[in-house]
Amino acid sequence: MLVLLLIQIMAIVFFEYPRPYKAITWVVIVIIFPVLGYVLYFFIGKEYAIKRPDSQGDQLLEQVREQLADRSRRKREEECPNPAVGPDGSLDMKLEHAASLPVTAGNETTVFSEGTEAFEDMLQAIASARHHIHIEFYIIRDDQLGLRFQQLLIRKAREGVKVKLIYDGIGCHKLNKSYMNRLHEAGAETGCFSPPLRSFFTRRLNYRNHRKIVVVDGIIGYFGGLNIGDEYLGKDPKVGFWRDTHFRIEGDAVGWIQYTFLTDWYFVKKEWLNDPDCYYPLRAGKGKEWVRMIKSGPDEPILELFFSCFASAKRRIYIESPYFVLEPGIILALKTAAVTGVDVRVILPAVPDSKFVHLASMSYVQELLQAGVRFFLYEKGFLHAKVIIADDLACSGSANMDIRSLYGQFELHAIFNDGTTVNKLVRDFERDMRDSREIVLCQYEQRPPFHKYKETIARLFSPLL
16 A cells, blocks of 8 residues: 555656645645545646647647737737837836737727626627627626626527637536527527536546637627626625726737637637638727737646746736735745835735635735735725736736636736726726735734644645635
């Protein structure tokens, strides 16, 4: 038995040597549950296997990607022939390597700070669709808001608009099958991203699609932190008011939101939709913003991008996230920034939706407070916004500040350089600070030993969260 246990431990160390914090977690699990622990690791713990682009569909995806990148480059050159005038500061240049998609020009962004206004805008845009509606959400509820979306999509499908919807198999595991059946009867198409049972046997159960996307006629795009459900309107009695950040965008960046959806559609349905005139229409952008979309996942981690933001900032780093489960490199970057004089502030929810994840998040607070990072707990309701502000640049979308988003989930983020959008996000952050209470180091160090013990246990298992 001891030999078998040693073999299991050696196998985990071999596979996870680049991620020692994850290896430690799985070694502890294997020691506690010698056989079961390794079986769980084999099915849900091993690194995502990246598939090489060798099929015809993969080659088409790459061709479209190159065409869109060329179009984005030409659009930038039209708007800004002199590169020195564009958003090419030192921080943005350092992000060039970390980001997988190019900067786009001619964009106009609307920032929504809570659900009601965002959902009404989405529903209005969907109602105006003429050719197609593409929707992708991690969570869809069969509640009042979910039924509003469903009924509108059914109406548009019956009008002849092409409706396609992607939902995540884990995020929507409580969704009644009749919800999708009613869409199918109206002519809409749906696809499940990694159904749970199939994902278990393909060892991808832990890699979820966390994106939240709406694209209307290839012209209007939405993304951010909101899923479809009444709790995102503040109707959950457990957490109350729901504070989130979501975006509507028009301009060249919509092409990359569309590309992200169509890539996922190909993954789910093995159907590649390649009609540039319909899905990537050429339109004169009425906006002037430069935006870089960030399509991330286990094959394109967002970790390097976040690290570049923190390591390059000179004046300020503001972070809002519902979950704060950190990778060692991020901890070092934040501590280094704080001790060198950068104003580092973090807002976390005071009312958590998951007590265990909240304990893991709070386990990082003391050491970062000691380095000079300031922490605030949002008390108005539940904070679900995912925002990073580094100097005059902002990064926001669907990715949380946790290991799952950094490594394991498919996310969609954006980097904003425009002063109007960045300033709006800064004002939201400052308002959220006023609705929060600051954590004081001397008081936090006096929390009960049993509470520290619970934080330690939660942190140990945080790579699995």
